[in-house]
Amino acid sequence: MEITKTQIVEYARGLGATLVGITPASRWDEYDEVEDPYRPASIWPETKSVIVLGVPVLLPILESTPSINYVELYDTSNVLLDQIAYRLAVYLTENGHGSIFLPRDAYGDIEILVRKPFAAFSHVFAGKYAGLGTIGYSHVLLNKKYGPRVRYVSVFTNLELEPDLVIKKELCIKCCVCQKLCPSQAFITRDDQIIAKMNKKACAKHHAQLRKEHRYPCGICIKVCPVGEDREIFNSKDIKVYLEEKEAICRNPDDPRYKRWVHLRKHGSNGDRLF
Template structure:
């Protein structure tokens, strides 16, 4: 069994279906500009790193649809916690096999207050996911996947093992429908492809801080309206007009309003 097969089997045993690998040299071959600062490259953080192993876990669409809400907040926290646990376990299993490995925490910025001052983390799981062939960027500054659109969170393991990289997704998964641009409550997005679009990260962080005080952060609106993802078929949510039409889809709006009326002041 190759080390790659071993990782896939380990992930499968943990219920992880979204996993990809990227040789750290890929960070030195920018896909677009501006690119990740060199200080945030994998082997600038962990010099022994040869490969980044990236996993993804979904946030379930019907939960995201209630956002901002206490329900989405709690699921978001659960997914982040699982990512930290799973990546730690993967790194530990690789260490046991003789491959020096470390996991990168899901959030590397401290708090929303810190993020307001400096909207960045010490490592970008989003760029790692793209380089590991798991998705492409959308206009909402999020990584879009075939299975879940942007409704997915990523975690990364840096390992000394040399593992073949997964193929990049060459064509953008973004449909350029601008649903995320129109839906953003703080007008933080532009009708340009990433990275040409200048996302107002400060406005996004300020909204998250306000919602955090109400126990219903993060925002989540731009990811719930995105039409990309097979999860829309699974949950019968293929018509995104449902988020604006309170007539034909009244039962859904009633359900979302019910959830939003709980858990915050």
């Protein structure tokens, strides 16, 4: 049975996807930004379209990072994404359109990322080509509604589908708040482009430490980014609160602006630091 784009979007939403975007596999060749082995057609030559699915990271929980509460949110969203993608791939295959999914993360352990900090496939570029956002300074996809606070997964299908439009206007305002507050100082600004040079190894090493403390991942660069309408929804628009956080908590862990995050950080994980 021929499946339409509308049916795919409705099916994916019914499974729990909040964002759904579609790109032809040919956009990887058109934009020529991603090395050949990392393109969908290299990974599975039958691929005609890539369906990118996203679920939001809820800001007030993310704000408590590093905390077990954020770990649980992260793990839950990852399991949900893989399930949505797997079920969508099976649904399409059952209807005669061969499909596979690429899991949202694909590494056996954080120590492997320290040695080999690159994924086999980038959902960030897939999301850009599927019209879900633009790539910001910190290498994440910025979405109009949720900024960088979205987790993504991709389904490759041999079905040709009507694509979504790529967003032309950059959403990143290059404020560099993510750079200032990154605990591993992983970003170096480049004057000729928005996307920073990134020390992925330094970021992975920081994550390895957080993993030992049972409060992985870090997420500070996505927490502090001012882009996203979710800031309005959660009434959390004051970026100064993040810039002053570390010093204020050092001075007074009971500072009323941070008390709720400190409370969550004190429970369920091994770390002693309160920021």
